[in-house]
Amino acid sequence: MKRTTKTPLAWKNLTHDWRRLAVAIAGIGFAVLLMFTQVGFQNALFDSQVKIITDLKGDIFIVSKAKYTLAAEKRFSISRIHQARSCSGVRGAYPVYSELTTSVLRKIDAGRGNRGYPLRALGFHLGDPVFRSEVIDQQKDRLRSPGTALIDVKSKARKFEFDMQKPDELSQYGVELAGKKLTLVGTFDLGTDFAHDGNLVMSAESFAKYFPHRKRMGDPLSVVDLGVVHLLPGFSAAEVKQRLEDTLDKDVVVHTREEFRAAEIKFWDKSTPIGTIFLAGKIIGFVVGMVICYQVIYSDIADHMPEFATLKAMGYPTGYFIRLIMAESLLLSLIGFLPGTVVSRALYAWLAGKTGLHMLMSLECIVFVLIATIAMCIASGMLAVRKLLSADPATLF
Amino acid sequence: MDSQTTIPATSGAFAEGVQLPKTVSVTGLNHYFGEGELRKQALYSNNLDVRRGEIVIMTGPSGSGKTTLLTLIGTLRGVQEGSLKVLGNELLGSDRDLIVRLRRQLGFIFQAHNLFESLTAFQNVNMAAELAGLDPGIAAGRIKSLLTRLGLSERIHYKPNSLSGGQKQRVAIARGLVHKPRLILADEPTAALDEHSGREVVTLFQELARDEGCTIIMVTHDNRILDVADRIVNMVDGHIKSDVAVQETSVICEFLKGFPLFADLTPNTLAEVADQMMVHKADQGQEVIRQGDAGDLFYLIRSGSVDVTVDDGKTRNKVAELKQGQFFGEAALITDEPRNATVTAREKTVFYGLGKDDFRKVLETSATFEQELRQALFNRQ
Numbered sequence: 001m002k003r004t005t006k007t008p009l010a011w012k013n014l015t016h017d018w019r020r021l022a023v024a025i026a027g028i029g030f031a032v033l034l035m036f037t038q039v040g041f042q043n044a045l046f047d048s049q050v051k052i053i054t055d056l057k058g059d060i061f062i063v064s065k066a067k068y069t070l071a072a073e074k075r076f077s078i079s080r081i082h083q084a085r086s087c088s089g090v091r092g093a094y095p096v097y098s099e100l101t102t103s104v105l106r107k108i109d110a111g112r113g114n115r116g117y118p119l120r121a122l123g124f125h126l127g128d129p130v131f132r133s134e135v136i137d138q139q140k141d142r143l144r145s146p147g148t149a150l151i152d153v154k155s156k157a158r159k160f161e162f163d164m165q166k167p168d169e170l171s172q173y174g175v176e177l178a179g180k181k182l183t184l185v186g187t188f189d190l191g192t193d194f195a196h197d198g199n200l201v202m203s204a205e206s207f208a209k210y211f212p213h214r215k216r217m218g219d220p221l222s223v224v225d226l227g228v229v230h231l232l233p234g235f236s237a238a239e240v241k242q243r244l245e246d247t248l249d250k251d252v253v254v255h256t257r258e259e260f261r262a263a264e265i266k267f268w269d270k271s272t273p274i275g276t277i278f279l280a281g282k283i284i285g286f287v288v289g290m291v292i293c294y295q296v297i298y299s300d301i302a303d304h305m306p307e308f309a310t311l312k313a314m315g316y317p318t319g320y321f322i323r324l325i326m327a328e329s330l331l332l333s334l335i336g337f338l339p340g341t342v343v344s345r346a347l348y349a350w351l352a353g354k355t356g357l358h359m360l361m362s363l364e365c366i367v368f369v370l371i372a373t374i375a376m377c378i379a380s381g382m383l384a385v386r387k388l389l390s391a392d393p394a395t396l397f
Numbered sequence: 398m399d400s401q402t403t404i405p406a407t408s409g410a411f412a413e414g415v416q417l418p419k420t421v422s423v424t425g426l427n428h429y430f431g432e433g434e435l436r437k438q439a440l441y442s443n444n445l446d447v448r449r450g451e452i453v454i455m456t457g458p459s460g461s462g463k464t465t466l467l468t469l470i471g472t473l474r475g476v477q478e479g480s481l482k483v484l485g486n487e488l489l490g491s492d493r494d495l496i497v498r499l500r501r502q503l504g505f506i507f508q509a510h511n512l513f514e515s516l517t518a519f520q521n522v523n524m525a526a527e528l529a530g531l532d533p534g535i536a537a538g539r540i541k542s543l544l545t546r547l548g549l550s551e552r553i554h555y556k557p558n559s560l561s562g563g564q565k566q567r568v569a570i571a572r573g574l575v576h577k578p579r580l581i582l583a584d585e586p587t588a589a590l591d592e593h594s595g596r597e598v599v600t601l602f603q604e605l606a607r608d609e610g611c612t613i614i615m616v617t618h619d620n621r622i623l624d625v626a627d628r629i630v631n632m633v634d635g636h637i638k639s640d641v642a643v644q645e646t647s648v649i650c651e652f653l654k655g656f657p658l659f660a661d662l663t664p665n666t667l668a669e670v671a672d673q674m675m676v677h678k679a680d681q682g683q684e685v686i687r688q689g690d691a692g693d694l695f696y697l698i699r700s701g702s703v704d705v706t707v708d709d710g711k712t713r714n715k716v717a718e719l720k721q722g723q724f725f726g727e728a729a730l731i732t733d734e735p736r737n738a739t740v741t742a743r744e745k746t747v748f749y750g751l752g753k754d755d756f757r758k759v760l761e762t763s764a765t766f767e768q769e770l771r772q773a774l775f776n777r778q
Contacts, residue, residue: 007523009515304513306509310507393473396511397471
């Protein structure tokens with residue numbers, strides 16, 4: 001028989017002693033904060049790895065089959081781009097060129113060369129709509145003169161000592177790229193990541209001039225790092241992707257925007273220690289939370305052993321006690337989660353301001369931490385419930 | 398000859414009237430604590446029957462096993478040896494479902510109140526009402542009237558923190574009674590209470606026993622409430638030393654007092670005499686004693702009637718007709734001569750018999766009446 005007006009024992013026991021409740025909330029909130037920090041940092045770092053994808057304008061991307069990450073310098077033939085253009089549903093397909101290891105930028109002060117540092121040089125045909133950034137669009141004319149480039153304002157200041165705040169004065173710096181003179185004509189905003197300490201954007205013609213050896217014999221622009229495909233209205237990415245896969249030679253891989261992002265994040269997550277480090281961080285948060293939660297529930301049980309034993313004597317079955325502690329754990333996780341989330345949000349804002357990382361509290365991230373918190377509390381509740389089940393009503397008389 | 402039984406007279410088992418069903422039936426119950434070499438026996442072949450509506454008080458020094466017996470009856474401990482039936486269910490080897498089902502028909506009152514600090518008096522009592530599946534409206538009414546009855550009407554929605562020890566105990570008592578249990582097991586229920594509320598609690602017990610047929614077994618040392626007991630069970634060292642029906646014992650004592658030789662005995666001694674008597678039964682026409690036989694028993698007629706006849710060698714003359722509360726058989730015991738008359742049951746008759754040795758011992762005690770009085774006065778302090 002179901003009754004609706006059951007005495008809410010779990011809630012009453014939890015909220016009876018406000019001091020204990022405050023400690024519990026603080027403890028679980030702290031665990032929530034720990035997990036949020038880990039998830040936040042991880043997402044921020046992964047976000048910065050795929051920032052370039054976010055900044056590219058396009059629906060479908062083509063990369064060499066051998067390119068396991070954006071930073072891997074594996075290229076494919078320009079003819080794949082031409083083939084892509086002929087596919088139905090494709091409005092345009094554009095090559096993006098990228099160079100890292102040979103792209104060493106060096107500042108020359110008063111005729112003396114400083115040490116040079118590699119950064120990512122991106123080349124594109126100025127007429128191709130490959131960047132979302134309006135800042136790049138507006139400065140296209142400046143890039144028309146050969147030997148010019150825009151520099152990323154977020155390039156690491158320690159290695160690339162330019163005064164980014166005054167873009168018009170950048171041209172006065174003496175700069176060499178890959179041993180040839182370069183004029184910086186402005187800035188744009190992309191951001192750094194694990195592989196890239198800075199970025200340059202230039203026209204494909206300039207790019208060919210600086211990196212003539214990309215292809216041993218022939219046109220350096222005949223090998224492409226990244227193909228950006230735009231769709232005609234009314235075509236779905238999945239459908240066109242399928243068509244491209246059928247049309248193009250098998251030395252390239254075709255990704256939709258989401259797949260491309262996911263594949264890149266997967267590389268950093270699974271193939272580098274980053275994922276493991278953050279996983280460890282999350283586990284530590286989880287375990288800390290579990291210990292605190294166990295402590296709270298266990299001491300609550302331990303303080304009420306005679307009462308629980310009395311309930312047993314009255315004929316409350318084992319299932320009731322398990323449900324009771326489950327409910328208590330669930331309540332505990334929820335009332336600990338709320339303040340934990342609020343504090344984490346504040347911490348995110350502060351960290352974002354401090355580090356320039358993209359600390360975003362996405363719904364996904366909130367759901368993940370919520371589920372982890374509930375799992376943590378219920379797991380520790382189930383560990384603690386054994387104590388309750390050992391309550392012996394025979395000791396009451 | 399009559400048929401002798403092994404039933405003590407004071408057990409009340411042969412009182413007149415309808416015999417109510419047994420709520421608790423303990424037979425040959427042994428219990429041990431500890432394992433291996435440390436194993437220690439706590440109960441020694443206990444036998445106890447408690448019938449519906451009876452109020453039983455268990456007494457005995459601490460460590461005598463009364464609490465162990467109470468926890469066994471309350472299904473709070475597993476039965477190891479012997480038979481224990483509660484509300485018709487055998488507990489030896491019973492499964493958990495049965496235990497849980499059975500517990501819901503029991504009412505427990507523990508020495509400690511064991512109330513949840515987080516719940517109000519009402520909610521604490523309601524924990525028991527909910528389990529019994531009472532309709533919330535009915536339950537609320539019953540909880541309120543019970544708490545009011547126990548003098549807590551002003552404090553129904555107070556938490557235990559703002560209640561005194563006695564008030565908490567009364568809330569715990571209400572919790573033990575609210576679901577109308579068929580058997581109440583209580584441990585010193587009145588220890589924390591003042592005389593007035595203690596009296597109120599036992600009056601409540603009596604009403605439940607009378608009106609609801611509720612059986613009550615309580616351990617108590619509170620002699621202010623001994624008067625409510627139908628039976629008093631005394632335990633010593635794991636043995637049930639005595640198990641007497643108070644009403645029946647008092648009836649026997651009244652009868653014994655009417656016997657001239659016992660007229661000077663104190664109630665204490667009379668009760669001891671009653672304790673030594675055993676139940677005997679005879680059918681209509683059956684001879685209880687025969688003239689000329691050696692005498693070994695003193696008889697008290699509990700119910701029915703007998704004819705006394707004397708055979709003078711030629712004819713058999715009826716000399717008397719004895720009824721309930723009357724005696725026979727004492728002459729042969731006093732004079733050590735054979736029976737001087739034959740006694741025949743006129744109908745189905747129950748007697749309480751006292752053995753020759755015991756009878757003589759009582760007579761000797763009678764002589765030391767004054768001494769016993771002195772002893773009693775000395776012990777009064």
